[in-house]
Amino acid sequence: MSARPRIYIAGHRGMVGSALLRRLSEMDAGEIVTRTRQELDLTDQAAVKAFFATEKIDQVYLAAAKVGGIHANNTYPADFIYENLMIETNIVHAAHMSDVQSLLFLGSSCIYPKLAEQPMREDALLTGPLEPTNEPYAIAKITGIKLCESYARQYGRDYRSVMPTNLYGPGDNFHPENSHVAPALMRRFHEAAEAKDPQVTVWGSGTPMREFLHVDDMAAASIHVMDLDAKTYAENSDPMLSHINVGTGVDCTIRELAETMMAVTGYDGELVFDSTKPDGTPRKLMDVTKLEKLGWKASIPLKEGLDQTYQWFLSQSGQIKSV
Numbered sequence: 001m002s003a004r005p006r007i008y009i010a011g012h013r014g015m016v017g018s019a020l021l022r023r024l025s026e027m028d029a030g031e032i033v034t035r036t037r038q039e040l041d042l043t044d045q046a047a048v049k050a051f052f053a054t055e056k057i058d059q060v061y062l063a064a065a066k067v068g069g070i071h072a073n074n075t076y077p078a079d080f081i082y083e084n085l086m087i088e089t090n091i092v093h094a095a096h097m098s099d100v101q102s103l104l105f106l107g108s109s110c111i112y113p114k115l116a117e118q119p120m121r122e123d124a125l126l127t128g129p130l131e132p133t134n135e136p137y138a139i140a141k142i143t144g145i146k147l148c149e150s151y152a153r154q155y156g157r158d159y160r161s162v163m164p165t166n167l168y169g170p171g172d173n174f175h176p177e178n179s180h181v182a183p184a185l186m187r188r189f190h191e192a193a194e195a196k197d198p199q200v201t202v203w204g205s206g207t208p209m210r211e212f213l214h215v216d217d218m219a220a221a222s223i224h225v226m227d228l229d230a231k232t233y234a235e236n237s238d239p240m241l242s243h244i245n246v247g248t249g250v251d252c253t254i255r256e257l258a259e260t261m262m263a264v265t266g267y268d269g270e271l272v273f274d275s276t277k278p279d280g281t282p283r284k285l286m287d288v289t290k291l292e293k294l295g296w297k298a299s300i301p302l303k304e305g306l307d308q309t310y311q312w313f314l315s316q317s318g319q320i321k322s323v
Helices: 015-027 045-055 070-075 077-097 132-155 181-195 215-227 230-235 254-265 289-293 302-315
Strands: 006-010 031-033 059-062 102-106 158-164 166-168 199-203 212-214 243-246 270-274
Touching: 006 015, 015 031, 015 215, 045 077, 059 077, 059 215, 070 077, 070 132, 077 102, 077 132, 102 132, 102 215, 132 158, 158 215, 158 230, 166 181, 166 215, 166 302, 181 199, 181 254, 181 302, 199 254, 212 215, 212 302, 215 243, 243 289, 254 270, 254 302
Parallel strands: 006 031, 006 059, 059 102, 102 158, 158 243, 166 212, 199 270
Antiparallel strands: none
8 A cells, every 4th residue: 555545435425435535534544536416327337347347446445325313215116225235346346356455334233133132243243133124135245244254254354343332423414304313303403493493303212222333433534444454453353253343332312312412502492202102122222342442432422412413503504414
């Protein structure tokens, strides 16, 4: 690798990709290479192959993906499995064909079985049925892990995978239907505060527990894992189970999240839970023992991270999609 590595961030306009771009730029880690969707269609095998053949890339952060909440996953399952499979397959194979030795694939905690033991360890993968609502997306992400494992085993590539817990932060999707729970609640309480609504109703009992990681912590963890020397990584990783969980190791109830979001947005009305609506999985928490052994821990507390995210949301209020 040259003194100034050429680092390709696939998906640099997404929440995680943009956080990686900020972090790597601040570190002056190398020459950052990006392409917009208009410049490079990652589902086009020939285009991706040509890109790698000409750009002489040294490292790849594979953060590009089609993502969405339960509603989007339920409504567009074919889009989710097709686009994610194509993106992963095209990038991993083209990187290998162009002799790129270092690649990091970013997955999702939904790879684990719906009823996985909590906290979820890496070895829970493929031990039970997936959550039906996002199974196509989860299968695509599992395929990404197995692509990296397979190219490492057969060709000796240093292709690694990280699996984040629920992420939030600048660049998140605040769409009222297609967003995840943290941005959805932030938007709901913000609008309720502005409209002086007397109460806000949240689906479910408020008792399910979830873990939340700020996207800047995710970027820092990803770079940490990418930069580990091969010996250290190998000593702490099962070659047949190469992915690493990324999270805080701490969770909270949906009620606690909602109450924190009320404080962040300044909403002072009544919080109501509609227990006739589904709760989903009772608990989703990542076991981050492996990552901590590799020398990294999350550093952004939830309240601090939500405060920062809300300031970003306010700064973007004219551009946040409402339909």
